[in-house]
Amino acid sequence: MLDIRLLRTDLDAVKASLSRRRIDTSELDRVATLDVRHRRELSEVERLRAEIKRLSAGVGQARREGNGDEADRLAGESRALDVERAAREVAADELAAEIREVMLGIPNLPSDDAPDGGQDEHVLLRTVGAERVWADHQRVPHWDIGAERGWLDPERASRISGAMFALYRGAGARLLRALTQLALDRHADAWEEIRPPTLVRSETMLATGALPKFADDAYHVERDDLWAIPTAEVPLTSMHRDEVLDEAELPKRYTAYTPCYRREAGSAGRDTRGTLRTHEFDKVELMAWCTPDQAGEIHAEILRRAESLIVDLGLVYRVIDLCTGDLSFSSRRTFDIEVYAPGTDQWLEVSSVSWFGDFQARRGNARYKPAGGKGTEFLHTLNGSALAWSRIWPAIVETHRQPDGTVLVPEVLRPYLGGADVLK
């Protein structure tokens, strides 16, 4: 959520910034108007309440002095004022609720550094491995490899759960487990491993920015009013909700391995083959809490870590600086890592490394106490995927497919596959 004070002092700047996202900014004018009215009602309510408090103190005093008539007179006066107070308060509360509702639907301000551009534009920062030459045996899509080797079983997956679910088997399944373990181990040096709940409350979804706008994209367990997380970012971003941390304990770095659930509403019929787009996939995520000063370095660190794993897996990839029109709702700046899958001849998004500023912390009321200073400040949050099953798996089997149809195991993965250098 944006700081509403920004709308009071700098409405034009906020509008200019949000229009870089290529969205309609008329809601901002509406909030600004409502805000003025809200504050007017609020100060009137407060004036009345102060008066009532004064009168009430008088009642108590008059009573103690045995002056019953005076006490009754003051009580009556107070009662009359309270009628007006109640009416004004209802009006103020309604305005506050309306303001909140609109504010929750307004996306974050893009960073000044984020490149301008629409949804289909992006700034390519670098491509690693572009010079690589692909042989015919690497031009086989992973769904064919999966069928050929018995690693993927789409018929049974849909028998069990329907379209857009994956069922991996044998060495294919084992490869996933190895990848997960590898990713988790790589960050154990500085990132605390978390295994959070994956069914969460509405407030938890709201703090991240997954609600209220994107309710249709998530699975909702109605009977218990719980949501299946679309990413570990959701529970991790509520780890310190309603807390006040000491600056000395920052930054806090977490890594979590969880399943992720997405309804993919509106994507039916797209990417129907293979594992690229599924309702459920597992992912290892990196997520950090820090001060504004630390955010830049952490952002770089997450990107560095995500890239280095991909390098070690022997994959070709590129890094993209997302344009303002393509930035996700809560993000101020995002770098996407896309891995090249030679069999499907596609660049697959495997990680979005994002800086959210204090946007999520504000929604979740997560603050810190600056060392030596007084008061509290909102934390900054950042995150990025370290490894997403549904995209890394195809890239690996396609990239490392050998002429005989087997798949060469990247060096770093071998210890996790009992030393095997080839998957047959």
Next chain:
RNA sequence: GGAGCGGUGGCAGAGCGGACGAAUGCGCCGGUCUUGAAAACCGGAGACCCGCAAGGGUCCGGGGGUUCGAAUCCCCCCCGCUCCGCCA
């Protein structure tokens, strides 16, 4: 699912109709002492909102109610804990 107990400041924990934004302890900040630190002692400090400021207001899980006045009484809800039952 049944029974009981509880939710108060950064944390722990008193208070149970008016003088309570709230004792006390821990933690935190400043000072005295010390070569320095620790200890001890003295002092300070809650969060949030409105306001240029002076100042005002809100906040004792959330929401209603009673009352001139609610942390305190009543109702509903949420969350947590304990015991029993069920269960991977």
